[in-house]
Amino acid sequence: MTDLLLLPGDGIGPEVTAQVRRVAGKIAPDLTLDERPFGGASFDQHGSPLTDETLAAANSARAVLMGAVGGPKWRDAPRDKRPEAGLLGLRAGMGVFANLRPALCFQPLADASSLKREVVEGLDFMIVRELTGGIYFGEPRYIEDLPGGGRRAVDTQVYTTAEIERVARVAFELARGRRNKVTSAEKSNVMDSGLLWREVVTDLHRREFADVTLEHILADNAAMQIVKNPKQFDVLVTDNLFGDILSDAAAQLTGSLGMLPSAALGLPGTPGLYEPIHGSAPDIAGKGIANPLAAILSFEMALRWSLDRTDLADKLFAAVNRALQHGARTPDLGGKLTTVEMADAVLAEL
Structure with missing residues (x-):
């Protein structure tokens, strides 16, 4: 069984999800990770924002972490093929009814x-x-x-x-x-x-x-x-x-x-879906300045709610807090750090 399925998605999604992979490798190298295209990226590759194979992989993992979906590139796609339709389908298909x-x-x-x-x-x-x-x-x-x-x-x-x-x-x-x-x-x-x-x-x-x-x-x-x-x-x-x-x-x-992170939970024993609540931010995608902390904190919630690693969740939360205390800031917080540099600051505190 895969411990964590990553669905990077669109826009800044792949950028922030890549930092989650780095943090996971540092704090929990024993976790098994898988990655699948999702949203607009999946539509471009497979003609569907959520394939049956990806949904099956999500339901067989212990936790799923996605980046973000959508963007102007897919504005004219049929409604049922838009990236957002993939997100709604993922939530419904996983049966995650409580969004924290x-x-x-x-x-x-x-x-x-x-x-x-x-x-x-x-x-x-x-x-x-x-x-x-x-x-x-x-x-x-x-x-x-x-x-x-x-x-x-x-x-x-x-x-x-x-x-x-x-x-x-x-x-x-x-x-x-x-x-x-x-x-x-x-x-x-x-x-x-x-x-x-x-x-x-x-x-x-x-x-x-x-x-x-x-x-x-x-x-x-x-x-x-x-x-x-x-x-x-x-x-x-x-x-x-x-x-x-x-x-x-x-x-x-x-x-x-x-x-801000989020968790979407279903019935006990089923995988949770974790995602930063920001969108795909196409205006800054590819610039390397997106704040990865919401995605990293979504991983913290996955450790806590789905992966039974509360000890690691506490350590990661404390590391994020210390990085902020020491002045780490991306542009949205009034600073100048890049996406990678902000993740570096958290990794240094770990």
Whole structure:
């Protein structure tokens, strides 16, 4: 069995994933690694952003780490052949329904945030985003021509009790190991799916997690509170669409999208999917200036959640923190280090 499958993807994906390979070779040389094309790179080679062989390799590995997918090169590809379709297919095919996105501000980067130091210093909360349901997967979805001219687009927001309950359970269990508080975000005031979300989360809390503090918040208010008083949150659980938006807002609190990793988990015993939450950044691809820390920290999460190497995860996290303390910065953080040099700084701390 492969321990870690690498899917570098597109844009800066191969650049940051290459640094993960270097770090893995240093801290865990016993891990077995495999690598496959994915996203636009796979479409160019095989005519599909996600081949059956790559999906099979993902499901037979212990963990999967991807870089990023997409870019203007594939803008005119059929919707089901675009790199993003490969990503959605990978998530669905692996059954990873709970996306963990930490919003963590490293102390040396408190001044790198666009918010005041006192707002973000010591920030540490976790967004749990439902990943395989909601409006990104709901049917029907289509664009149609209207009689007399004009067009209409339809996307469907749909959730079942089981889908909501399983991701909420992950959030509650995670909170028990943190500060014991869950905030559930939805739009129950205007959306039936949001009303069901609130009802299911409330019922699960009553039945199994009454020891955990539960608060409900409307998703638009959550967006405001994330930039007003983010340290009020411990675990924030929400649906696929709102989780996508709110986690990107939370990312900026930490100084850069290039700092934040993510984990996507399924049922116990199944492989996890790990990825930096930044995109493929085609504007800087090939320039060697992308921040590799989000990818490296995604590997740290893989060590912790899928590879049963918490000891190495702790060491890697500490090495990243020390590198930042010693002034290592890529351009997105106001520094001048290249992608390779930033990884060098982490390797030196190991």
